[in-house]
Amino acid sequence: MSPSRPDAPASAEVSGWPDRLGARFDERLTRLGLTGEFRRDAALAVVVAVVSTGLIAVLVTVPAAAIIPGLTPFQTVTAIVVTAVQSLLLCLRRVHPVLCLAGIVALEVPLVAVLPAGQNLNGLAVFVAAYTCGTRLSARRTAEVLVVAALLEAIGFAVLNLGPALRAGSPLVEGGPPLTTAALWAVLAGHLASTLLTFGAGAMIGAYVATRRRYVDLVRVRAAEAVEAQRARADAAIGQERSRMARELHDIAAHHLSGMVVQAAVVERLIDRDPQAAKEAAAWVRGQGKETLHNLRLVVGALRGSDDDALDDGAPVPGLGVLDALVGTARDLGTPVELVREGEPPELPPIADVTFYRVAQEALANARDHAPGAPVRVLLRDDGTAVVLDVVNEASGTRAGAPAEHRGLGLVGMRERAQMIGASWEAGEIPSGGWRVRLSLPSETPSPETLPSDTLSSGALPPGTLPSGPGATA
Template identity: 50%
Template sequence: MEPARGTGPEGRWAERLPSLGARGPLGRDVLLAVVLAALMVLVTAGTSALTPPQDRPPSTVEGWLLVLVAAQALALALRRVRLAACVAVVVATQVALVAVAPDVSVRSVAGFVAAGTIGTRLPAGRALRVAASVAVVEAVTTGAAAVLRGGGVDVVLQHAVSALLVWGLAVMVGIHLATRREHLRLVQDRADQLERERDARVRAAVADERARLARELHDVAAHHLSGMVVQAAAVEKLVGRDPDAARAGAAWLRDQGRETLDNLRQVVGLLRRDEGDALAPVPGVEALDDLVRTAGDLGDDVALTRTGTPVPLPPLADVSVYRVAQQALTNARQHAPGGPVRLTVTHEPGGVRLDVVNGPAARPASPARGEHGGTGLAVMRERAALVGGTLDAGPVPGGGWQVRLRVPVADDEGGRA
């Protein structure tokens, strides 16, 4: 989030100054010094004109006063590039003003601006020390100049107090402005950091949702469509020699297609979170019997064994076990067609274990056009990681393949998993 530009007096002046030739800190300070010099000359001349003739200083003194107030204001052009030189010129011209006319109290705004600059550009402690030193130097030198020109004690005190007030109060104002500016910068930096963190969280949430969508679509589509491909190949062979069996196979394909569409609608509905949609429950461990029965209808040699005492699983763990079993059956059908597949669900203390072991292929596997390989195994590992589980997959003796998933379950009922 960028700060708004052109808002407030500072923003408007920052946009207008370049058009006046004031570019960069030096250019802006030169413009400030020229404007202040012109104003101070006009104010000093106007004050002198309004003074009664008997109280007015000689014309030569008036000329020197105008020159000195102009020089003092012009010294502000160096306030951000040569601050020490600027302060030295301001103090020197103030001493000269007192020396020229000790009885005339002439004080331009240059001293206030220089003292404020010390407060904004130096650390607070150092700024106070520098301002105090400058005030003492000016008080002593102006007092000495007043004494040398015949001024009384009251005149000396007047210039000394003026120096202490100008440098003391103005530097405090400068420190306040610097502190406020730093606070606003920190607030802006914090706002920028919070916005970056928010954007990162949004991107992470979008990535997680995309990954979840990819897993669900892969599991649903790969399992159902692989079975439909197998059944379609069987129907193709039966069309000419066994029309009744071919019609039964086509009817199965129609029903399986409808089931696939329902599952895809379920996935999309879960992602959309439509309150009005009546969605079917997400399948879990209890639905493995239907999964095995459907695989048997396709001609696969699949068996399911359950051991241990079944306990309710958390929803995410429950669906993860089902999806891993579904994907393992799909992989076995694609890479080892006709081979026996054995599923074992073991409820053990602290977790649930799923073992899917398939034997070697009974017939050659059909080449999968456009298949890059490895996607199903990667999805299974992602599902295991989501529930804090582990998944191992690899060959077994005799040419088969095994997938083992273990999902931890919190012990919440007196030691029962």
């Protein structure tokens, strides 16, 4: 009967293929034993080093693809070694992103020093380092770091690469005019723009990835909170339904079974002395048993939602209209009951009508169980401002006890029923030693839908209503 519960947040609905691909890649790295940031970055550094050095080797040695023709073997080896070392520094990219970028930029110094004038090489390491700064640092901090790095690289390029060519009057292109100051500034500006573009592209992609990760994490957290809230609402609904079931089953069983116990004791006493009276008592017990079974079937049918089982052919719904029959049954069981009505017969909503009946039923059952033989007075009054049910039983010379673990359940059920209809309810011992149960429903009452949900499922009694006298428990 409990509602189905989602056990995991539906975060997959907001995750695209990059997230799913990243999750698979992360799972495979974990299987390979690469669990920490440093280990994974070290593996990435090795891969980038292999790819970068391979590309540099092809681009500077193969004539058809050479981007810087005419390099000497020393220049070629220096370019490959520097590119490899730059790539290996990526093992620090997430541990110390600024230090990683600084080391990679610093290694550009020996590279531009040995390359021909106006020439420079950048491997993948520079882009990856800028990307990492975008993911790890704030936007302002990333911009400051990248601008400083680009300026330092441009200064190194100007001093170590373009400066010697300017002093020697060497041309930037074979057969071209000598390098002038104006041409130097033009080349330096182009180099700085290219460097800033490389750094900026990597940082922007990194910032986008970081923003998307934070968004996905936020959606997952909110999805988890929504699931938890739904679970709490389901638990509250289940608790309320259990309380309602407990009230119905207790009211039916306590009333009928307590009477059956009393009559069974009568049968036991009369079976030898007055067999005819014992037979009549046994027949009454059988009738009560059938009625109890019928009522239990009504409850089970209502819970299952089966109209065929839950509804009986014209069976009356318990309410104040059958209060006389309830009092008559209590009298048949040996309890002297006086029923007093004051005012016009009250016209109550169905749920309130059932509540008044159940409270009277429970109060009479309590009096029969815990103050057997004591007189009971039932007062039903409607004075135009409120409908009041007052059940008072006097003290009895003999008091029947109840197991400690079952004490107070009837009072809890009466209190919950009163809360559901917005009525006030009191129960307690009177000065004469008896017990009193009072239910009062004002003429203008809130509907059950406006009552707090926690009051509908709470089983705690209000202060001053703990059972302490005859008729206290069921």
